[in-house]
Amino acid sequence: MxxxxxxxxxxxxxxxxxxxxxxxxxxxxxxxxxxxxxxxxxxxxxxxxxxxxxxxxxxxxxxxxxxxxxxxxxxxxxxxxxxxxxxxxxxxxxxxxxxxxxxxxxxxxxxxxxxxxxxxxxxxxxxxxxxxxxxxxxxxxxxxxxxxxxxxxxxxxxxxxxxxxxxxxxxxxxxxxxxxxxxxxxxxxxxxxxxxxxxxxxxxxxxxxxxxxxxxxxxxxxxxxxxRDLRPAEVRFVLPPGRSLDDLPELPSRDIALTGDRVVVRTAEPVPATHAITSWALEQGLELEHFSVAQPSLEDIYLELTGSGNNHAIEEAVR
Amino acid sequence: MITAQAYPLKRDLGLVGWQIRYEQRAFWRNRGRGVFTFAFPLMFLVIFASLFNGQHMSGRGGIPYNDFFVPGILAYGVITTTFVNMAISTAILRDEGVLKRMQGTPLPRWAYVAGRIGSTIVIVGAMTVVTLALGVIAYGVHISASTLPAVIVVLVLGTIVFTALGIGIVRFIPNAEAAPVIVNLTILPLTFISGIWFVTDSMPTWLQNIAKVFPIRALADQLQHAFDPRTSGSGFRGEDLQTLAIWAVVGIVLMVRFLRRPQGEDV
Known part of the structure; x- marks a missing residue:
């Protein structure tokens, strides 16, 4: 530096x-x-x-x-x-x-x-x-x-x-x-x-x-x-009842995680991903609760860098 | 010197003058510290002088008791307004971070210290005037013109000694809460063996010798000698002045050592 x-x-x-x-x-x-x-x-x-x-x-x-x-x-x-x-x-x-x-x-x-x-x-x-x-x-x-x-x-x-x-x-x-x-x-x-x-x-x-x-x-x-600007964005939502990850449409992402009923899609192309997910939900007549799209916050990066919060699973579980 | 050009001494002396004013304002506004520091010796003066008013001493040629007691209280007053007040207030300023803050300002450290010392001198002066006025008016103490220079010299010397020691001792005070205890433990026992509250002429020699090492006895003894109606001539006591001079050096060395240390270097 x-x-x-x-x-x-x-x-x-x-x-x-x-x-x-x-x-x-x-x-x-x-x-x-x-x-x-x-x-x-x-x-x-x-x-x-x-x-x-x-x-x-x-x-x-x-x-x-x-x-x-x-x-x-x-x-x-x-x-x-x-x-x-x-x-x-x-x-x-x-x-x-x-x-x-x-x-x-x-x-x-x-x-x-x-x-x-x-x-x-x-x-x-x-x-x-x-x-x-x-x-x-x-x-x-x-x-x-x-x-x-x-x-x-x-x-x-x-x-x-x-x-x-x-x-x-x-x-x-x-x-x-x-x-x-x-x-x-x-x-x-x-x-x-x-x-x-x-x-x-x-x-x-x-x-x-x-x-x-x-x-x-x-x-x-x-x-x-x-x-931070190069990190994948995260699209989050609650998986509707009776649906699994396999039911989702094809998404520009290889990192799709399910914790409980919460889905996190990490993607470098948040706009197409969002479009695909919301179109799918409208077609199926589904409500996607807690739907959000976000870049990792400065706080996320900070915690990751300073080594006080890089365990993603724990973070997810706490939410 | 470049700094001398940018900052004329006259301006810095003006800042010292302002600092004295601010310190005075803060001192008298804080009743707990200001007024009581000042009132404490006066309270003893009134109590003791009223108790023994009109009585004569059994020793010391049977002089009026007040001629012994008033200069003793004056010595005590000098010590509380300088040593006690300076040590406690400086420890508080240090712990609260005020000294650190001052260090970050363009005010030179010497000017700040000079302002604090100047303010202390004002307080000592006020204390001296009130004590002597009470002594003369209410308790029949005489100030003789021949010994007046000795009184002034020893008050100045005493102020130097106890102000410097008051700042210097802060280095040995771990925190502000401990300050009053440490300061009083240092002062009180010595006042008892130094002839401030009662005559110590018949005290065991070893105890007298201990007292003679410290500046409290020297200050009290010199003042009592100058106020003793039997004293003829200028009233200077070489032995006492010598002790005070040595302690002035010790005090100034300790003071400078404390002041040189940068504030904020915790480790």
């Missing part, structure tokens, strides 16, 4: 052969990727995969054991103030001076930056206008998370690290946060996202890297990753 071409002007983050060991334990084992300016890059992976270690090396919180890291043209290990000036960070669990109010905190963190966004604008952006004079300790979890985002954006950064930014959000708040993040992209910011939520990666990310056991095992656009 190590990018072989030299860093171009457009890259916000460049990582080559990154390694990090804690004593004998290798947490990150030769990771490489490039994040282009203005893109949303998402790092996926189960707990313990080395995501947080990787991100915290990029943020300058941890030192690396080996490899090359460049963030906005600087090495985060140098701890340069210019870099902190241009990077906004939303950490997973990170407190604030909880006796200060929302507006006071945004003002305080804003002062640290040479270039800063006005308090009112940020309060509005993260929709905390009504809570601006409430002390941080009295905010709800979701409101605290939005305050975190405001504090990360206070210096009008070029690159924003978001470590599981919507954990603990209700679905409406998550949609809201997504649209805020999308609006950041429209302003030309680069977003480095880590998340557990596949729908979040699917919705936000231009490119996704999947980590497992300290290595990147898949890399690409969310709709292409793990060969």
């Amino acid at each position: 190590t990018s072989t071409h030299t860093q171009n002007e457009g890259s916000a983050v460049l990582v080559r052969d990154l390694r990090k060991s804690y004593g004998e334990v290798a947490a990150v084992r030769g990771v490489g990727f490039e994040v282009a300016k203005g893109e949303v890059f998402c790092l996926l992976g189960p707990n313990g995969a080395g995501k947080t270690t990787t991100v915290e090396i990029l943020e300058g919180y941890r030192t690396r054991t080996g490899g090359e890291v460049t963030v906005l043209g600087m090495d985060p290990a140098d701890g340069k103030r210019e870099l902190r000036e241009r990077v906004g960070i939303v950490l997973q669990q990170c407190g604030v001076q909880s006796d200060l109010t929302v507006a006071e905190l945004i003002e305080m963190y804003g002062r640290y930056h040479v270039r800063r966004r006005p308090v009112d604008e940020l309060v509005e952006l993260v929709e905390l206008t009504e809570k601006r004079d409430v002390r941080a300790k009295n905010l709800s979890g979701g409101q605290r998370r939005r305050l975190d985002l405001a504090l990360a954006l206070v210096g009008d950064p070029d690159l924003v690290f978001l470590d599981e930014p919507t954990t603990g959000f209700d679905p409406a708040a998550r949609r809201q946060a997504w649209s805020t993040i999308r609006s950041l992209c429209e302003l030309g910011k680069t977003i480095f996202l880590t998340t557990h939520y596949m729908d979040e990666a699917q919705f936000l990310a231009n490119r996704v890297a999947v980590m497992r056991a300290g290595e990147i095992i898949a890399f690409g656009r969310p709709d292409e990753i793990g060969g």
Whole structure:
């Protein structure tokens, strides 16, 4: 996965052969990727995969054991103030001076930056206008998370690290946060996202890297990753009573499975397959319950790649 | 230096000034921490001074008891507002990830620490003024012009020692919940053998020698000496100042060692 071409002007983050060991334990084992300016890059992976270690090396919180890291043209290990000036960070669990109010905190963190966004604008952006004079300790979890985002954006950064930014959000708040993040992209910011939520990666990310056991095992656009676009589509339905697989018409598929009364037809040609099945059902006057056609979801690919769900039979049985 | 150009020192000093203001605001707003840190020594002052008001000491040339007790409480006040307050609040900030967050901002670490220390100095100053005002007005303590420089010097030195130690000890505090216990276990026994609550002149020599190693006795003894009506001259005590100076070095070394460690390197 190590990018072989030299860093171009457009890259916000460049990582080559990154390694990090804690004593004998290798947490990150030769990771490489490039994040282009203005893109949303998402790092996926189960707990313990080395995501947080990787991100915290990029943020300058941890030192690396080996490899090359460049963030906005600087090495985060140098701890340069210019870099902190241009990077906004939303950490997973990170407190604030909880006796200060929302507006006071945004003002305080804003002062640290040479270039800063006005308090009112940020309060509005993260929709905390009504809570601006409430002390941080009295905010709800979701409101605290939005305050975190405001504090990360206070210096009008070029690159924003978001470590599981919507954990603990209700679905409406998550949609809201997504649209805020999308609006950041429209302003030309680069977003480095880590998340557990596949729908979040699917919705936000231009490119996704999947980590497992300290290595990147898949890399690409969310709709292409793990060969997702090349995978056969799945046509599913419940076999009508009194019918068997032999009764089905001829289908452009060699992978037709029956589990209980559920049929899964895996095919590279979903349109002819669907047509054949539905025509057959209409001719016979049959109702096909739970009929669906779908590409494998990002979640399916993710579970398969990270080795936590590749037993299809079990998956079927659970359904 | 490139950074010196991009970030003039004047701007950073301005940031320190702002940080002091924010720290002050947060300190006084939190009643549990702010007001009680401040009220604790004053409560002892009122209780003890009322108990012994008008009485004279059996030892120490029979000076009024309050001339011994008020400077002792002042020393205790300095310790609670610096060491105790700094250690507990820093442990909380560390555990809650505030230190980590601060590390990710462009504010230089030294400026943040300076802001926290500056805020502590404001609190010590307020504590000193209130304690001495109460001592002078209510309990007839005298501040003599000749020993005033000694009082100021030792208060500054004491603030340095106990603020630095307060930050430095956080390294040995595993978590914020343990902080009050560890801090009080460090301080309380020493205050008893250091002559803050009662005269320790007749205490066994070995115990006195232990007390002499630590800075609490040095601070209390120097202040008591400066407030002793029998003291003539400037009131400086070389032995006490020497102890405090050594602990200032120890404190600063421990403080720097704690502050140098990056926040977030868990393993």
